[in-house]
Amino acid sequence: xxxxxxxxxxxxxxxxGVFYLLLATPIARDWLEASMSRHMxxxxxxxxxxxxxAARLVPGRMQDSLLIRLGGxxxxxxxxxxxxxxxxxxxxxxxxxxxxxxxxxxxxSLPFLVGFPLVLAWRRLTLIGRGFVWTNFxxxxxxxxxxxxxxxxxxxxxxxxNDQENAGWYMVIASVLLFFWWLGTxxxxxxxxxxxxxxxxxxxxxx
Amino acid sequence: MxxxxxxxxxxxxxxxxxxxxxxxxCVVLLLMMLFGLLMRMEQAQMISIGALWFYKxxxxxxxxxxxxxxxxxxxxxxxxxxxxxxxxxxxFMANLIxxxxxxxxxxxxxxxxxxxxxxxxxxxxxxxxxxxxxPGAAALFMGGLLVIGVGFVLLHLDIARAIISRYGxxxxxxxxxxxxxxxxxxxxxxxxxxxxxxxxxxxxxxxxGASILVMMLINVYVPTFEIDALLAKGMxxxxxxxxxxxxxxxxxxAVYEILPRxxxxxWKSNKVFLASWTASTIMVMFIFPHHLLMDYAYPKWxxxxxxxxxxxxxFPILIVTGYGAMMIVYRSGIRWDMCSRLLFVSLFGxxxxxxxxxxxxxxxxxxxxxxxxxxxxxxxxxxxxGMVAMVFGFMYYLGKPNENAPxxxxxxxxxxxxxxxxxxxxxxxxxxGKISAAxxxxxxxxxxVPYDKIASYFAMLLIASVLVFIFRFLTRLGLASRDxxxxxxxxxxxx
Amino acid sequence: xxxxxRSVLISALVTSLGTWVFxxxxxGFTAFTAETARRVExxxxxxxxxxxxxxxQNGKIFHLKDYQGKLLAVDFIFTRCTTLCRSMGxxxxxxxxxxxxxxLGRDFAxxxxxxxxxxxxxxxxxxxxxxxxxxxxxxxxxxVRNKAELQSLLDAFGIIVIPDQFGGFEHNTALHLVGxxxxxxxxxxxxxxxxxxxxxxxxx
Numbered sequence: 001x002x003x004x005x006x007x008x009x010x011x012x013x014x015x016x017g018v019f020y021l022l023l024a025t026p027i028a029r030d031w032l033e034a035s036m037s038r039h040m041x042x043x044x045x046x047x048x049x050x051x052x053x054a055a056r057l058v059p060g061r062m063q064d065s066l067l068i069r070l071g072g073x074x075x076x077x078x079x080x081x082x083x084x085x086x087x088x089x090x091x092x093x094x095x096x097x098x099x100x101x102x103x104x105x106x107x108x109s110l111p112f113l114v115g116f117p118l119v120l121a122w123r124r125l126t127l128i129g130r131g132f133v134w135t136n137f138x139x140x141x142x143x144x145x146x147x148x149x150x151x152x153x154x155x156x157x158x159x160x161x162n163d164q165e166n167a168g169w170y171m172v173i174a175s176v177l178l179f180f181w182w183l184g185t186x187x188x189x190x191x192x193x194x195x196x197x198x199x200x201x202x203x204x205x206x207x
Numbered sequence: 208m209x210x211x212x213x214x215x216x217x218x219x220x221x222x223x224x225x226x227x228x229x230x231x232x233c234v235v236l237l238l239m240m241l242f243g244l245l246m247r248m249e250q251a252q253m254i255s256i257g258a259l260w261f262y263k264x265x266x267x268x269x270x271x272x273x274x275x276x277x278x279x280x281x282x283x284x285x286x287x288x289x290x291x292x293x294x295x296x297x298x299f300m301a302n303l304i305x306x307x308x309x310x311x312x313x314x315x316x317x318x319x320x321x322x323x324x325x326x327x328x329x330x331x332x333x334x335x336x337x338x339x340x341x342p343g344a345a346a347l348f349m350g351g352l353l354v355i356g357v358g359f360v361l362l363h364l365d366i367a368r369a370i371i372s373r374y375g376x377x378x379x380x381x382x383x384x385x386x387x388x389x390x391x392x393x394x395x396x397x398x399x400x401x402x403x404x405x406x407x408x409x410x411x412x413x414x415x416g417a418s419i420l421v422m423m424l425i426n427v428y429v430p431t432f433e434i435d436a437l438l439a440k441g442m443x444x445x446x447x448x449x450x451x452x453x454x455x456x457x458x459x460x461a462v463y464e465i466l467p468r469x470x471x472x473x474w475k476s477n478k479v480f481l482a483s484w485t486a487s488t489i490m491v492m493f494i495f496p497h498h499l500l501m502d503y504a505y506p507k508w509x510x511x512x513x514x515x516x517x518x519x520x521x522f523p524i525l526i527v528t529g530y531g532a533m534m535i536v537y538r539s540g541i542r543w544d545m546c547s548r549l550l551f552v553s554l555f556g557x558x559x560x561x562x563x564x565x566x567x568x569x570x571x572x573x574x575x576x577x578x579x580x581x582x583x584x585x586x587x588x589x590x591x592x593g594m595v596a597m598v599f600g601f602m603y604y605l606g607k608p609n610e611n612a613p614x615x616x617x618x619x620x621x622x623x624x625x626x627x628x629x630x631x632x633x634x635x636x637x638x639x640g641k642i643s644a645a646x647x648x649x650x651x652x653x654x655x656v657p658y659d660k661i662a663s664y665f666a667m668l669l670i671a672s673v674l675v676f677i678f679r680f681l682t683r684l685g686l687a688s689r690d691x692x693x694x695x696x697x698x699x700x701x702x
Numbered sequence: 703x704x705x706x707x708r709s710v711l712i713s714a715l716v717t718s719l720g721t722w723v724f725x726x727x728x729x730g731f732t733a734f735t736a737e738t739a740r741r742v743e744x745x746x747x748x749x750x751x752x753x754x755x756x757x758x759q760n761g762k763i764f765h766l767k768d769y770q771g772k773l774l775a776v777d778f779i780f781t782r783c784t785t786l787c788r789s790m791g792x793x794x795x796x797x798x799x800x801x802x803x804x805x806l807g808r809d810f811a812x813x814x815x816x817x818x819x820x821x822x823x824x825x826x827x828x829x830x831x832x833x834x835x836x837x838x839x840x841x842x843x844x845x846v847r848n849k850a851e852l853q854s855l856l857d858a859f860g861i862i863v864i865p866d867q868f869g870g871f872e873h874n875t876a877l878h879l880v881g882x883x884x885x886x887x888x889x890x891x892x893x894x895x896x897x898x899x900x901x902x903x904x905x906x
Contacts, residue, residue: 068705070712071705071708071709071711071712071713072705072706072708072709072712073709074709074713075709075712075713075715075716078713078716078717078720079716079720081720082716082717082719082720082721082723082724083720086720086723086724086727089727089728089734089735090734090735090736091727091728091733091734091735091736091738091739092727094735094736094862095736098736098862126368127364127365127367127368127371128295128298128361128364128365128368131360131364131367131368131410132360132361132364135360135364135410135413135414135417138414139414139415139417139418139421140421142418143418143421143422143425146418146422146434147425147432150432150433150434150435151432152431152432152433153431153735153737154737154872154874155734155735155737156735156736157735157736157737157860157862157873157874158736158862158864159864160864160866160867160872161872179411179414183407183410183411186367186371186376186377186407187376187377187378187407188376188378189371189374189375189376189377189378189379
C-alpha cells in the first residue's frame, strides 16, 4: 500500500494536477461541453475519476484519520450521492454552461465531494454497503437515461433534443454494461470489501 | 468421480429472527388464504362483496402472497445457510422491518386509498384509475413494493458477501470448479448452491423491478414522461417472475437439508446437480416471456426464445431434486412423520404444478389459455402443494418434540385435508380454465359457477387443515429454538 | 462522542445540507430545468428588458421602448424554420383573434422577433408575416440588426439559440408577455395559447 508520499506518487500527483487544469482550459471545456453526452458521460466522470485518483494518492494512514474526522463511511457516501445527483439535474447542466460560478462549483464538487469521499468510504464498506451504492447507481442511471429519452420537452436549453436522447441511451447502455460487470466481479469473488463493517471506523493499522 | 458419505450434523434450533419470520408468515398466509376464499365465494355467488372489494382483495391477495412466500422462503434459506456461512442477523432483521413497513404501505394504499390495479401494477393501469383511486394511493402501493424490494436487496447482498468470503466468489458458490473441472467432492452443499442461485437472479430481478417502479412513480406525478407499455410489461414480468420463481428455490433447501437427516444419506452436489442449478440460474431469467406470448408486438425471436427456454427450464432442478429425493428415500426405511410427508409431497406438488405451465408455455395454447383460470391453477398448485408444503414441513421439523414423537391423528388428518383440499381446489381452477372461465373476473357466467362452488368447499377444507398446521407450530414455538435431534432416523434398511 | 454517534450526526447534517442545496437549486423542488426556472423567476420578479433597436418587415426602424404603456406578446423565430416557428405563427394568430378587437393595437400588440438577422431581411419577414395574416401594425415581424443588442435581448429573455445539424437552429420556444412597464412578466408554454390570451384579457 501507499505508505508515504514517495517520489512516484509525487509525480503522479503532479500529472493529475496538470490533467485537472487541462480539463479546465476553455478549449477542453468547449469541446467536452459542446454535446450533452460528452458533458455528462465524459467530462463529469473524468472529474470524478480525478477525485478518486487524488484520494488514492493520499497515504493510507492519512485516509484513515480523515475518514474518522468526517464521521466514517456513511456521511461520505451520502455527500457523494447528493453531489452526483445534483449535477444530473438538467438545470444544473444548463447553469454550468451559462454561469461561471456554477461551472466552478461543478469542477470542485465532482472531484472533492464525489470521487474523493467515495474512495475514503469504500475501504470501510462491506459488500452490503458497496452493493447498496452500486445497485442504486445502476437503477438510477437507467431511470435517468429513460427520463432523458422520453422527456416530452427539451430539458436543456443549451443542447439539441436529439443530443438529449442520445445521452439517455448511452446512460441506459452504460448502466446495463456496468451492472453485468459488477455481477461478473461477484461471480469471481472480487469487490467484496472487508468482511465485517468496521465498528470503530478505524482499521487495525490505525490503532 | 468423488464419493459422498453422509456425515451426521446436529439438528439446530431456529434463531429468534427465523421464528419471527415464520410467525409473521403464518399470520399473513392465513389472512391471504381467507382473502382467496372470499374471492372464490364471490365468484361462486355464495356471498356478495361487490366488484370493488373483489379487486381490492385480489390486489392484496396477490401482493401479500408473493411477499409472504418470499419471506417464508427467506427464513428457510437463512436458517440453513447460516450453518455454512457467516450471515448478519442485523441485516436479516432489517429486511423484516422493511418488509413490514412495505406491508403497511400496501395495506393503506388498498384499504384506505382504494387502490385495486392488481399486484402486477401493469402500466398504465395504476396511473389510469379513472378516479377510482388517487395518484397518491398508486404511489403508496408502488412505494411499498419498492421498500420491500430494498429489504430483499440488502438480504441478498449480505448472503452474497457471506458466500463470497467463505467460498471465494459466487461462481464457486455455484460449484463451477467442480462442474467444469474434475469433481473433487468439495463442491458447496446444496443449500449454498441454491442460495447462490437465488441471490444472483433476485439481485438482477430486483434492480430491474426497482427501475420500473421508480419510472412508474415518476409517471404517476409527471404523466408526460411516458413509458413504453411493452417495455414496462417486459420489465414487470421479468422482475415478478424471477422473484416468485425464486421462492421455491429458497424453500427447496428444506428438502435438501432435512430429508438426508431422516435417511442418513448425503444429498450430493454432483455434476448433474451443479449443472442443473447453473443452467436454471440463466434460464429462470428468460422464461417470463410466457406471460407475453399474446403480445404480438414483441419481436418474434423474443417470444420463440421464451417458448423454448420456458420448456427447458421446467425440468433441470425439478428432475434433479425429484430424482435426488427418490434416491434418498428409496429403500431407506424412512419414517414418515408430518415433516417428511410434507416435504415429500411438496416435490410431487412442484412437479404437478409445473405441468400446466409447461402446457401454457406453448404459444398456440397460450393464446387461448393464458387469460383463463388455467394459469392461477398452475401457480396455486406449485406454490401451495409445492412451496407452502415445504414451509409447513420445515415448521413441523422445527417443532417436533423429539425424534420419536408420534403425530396425532388430527395432524395426519390435516395433512390429508391439505393434500385433498389443495388438489380439489387447484383442479377446479384448472378445469375452469379448460372451459374458458376468464381470469381476474369478479363475476362469473352461470356455467362457471358450479366449479367456483366446488373450489370454495375444497378451499375451506384446505384452510381448516392449515389452521391445524399453524396451531401446532405456534404451540411448539418454545421447542423450535432449541438444539436437539428432531429427525426420526430411518430404520436400518439401507443397503 | 463515540464514532457511531458522530457518524449518525454528520450523516444527518450532510443529508439536510444536501436537501437544502436541492431545494435551493430547484426553487423548492419545482424547477428542475432551466426553462422552468426562467418562468418561475419571471413570475416572481418581472424583469427589465434592454431597449433594443428593431427593424420591421417594411424596413421601418423602431425601439422596444415604443411599446411601453401597452401589453406586448413576444415570440422568437427564424423564418427558415420548418417546425415550431410555423406553429408559433398559427398560435400568435390564435391569440390575436382571442383578444377583443377594440383593444388590439390600442392596448395590446404582438411582436415576432427573428434571431437570425443575417438571413431574415425585411422581405423574408414580410413573407412570414403574410403567411399568418400578420397586419404589420398590430402584429409586427422584426429583426435586431446589431449583434450585441440581439444577444443582450436574448439574454434578458433567457432564450438560448444553438445551431442544429441542418443549418437551422434549436431554441427554447415559448409565449412571452411584456407588461405596460416594459418588463417581462409572464412566460408560458406554446400549447397554452388560450390561457395566455385569457391572462391578457384580464389585464386589459
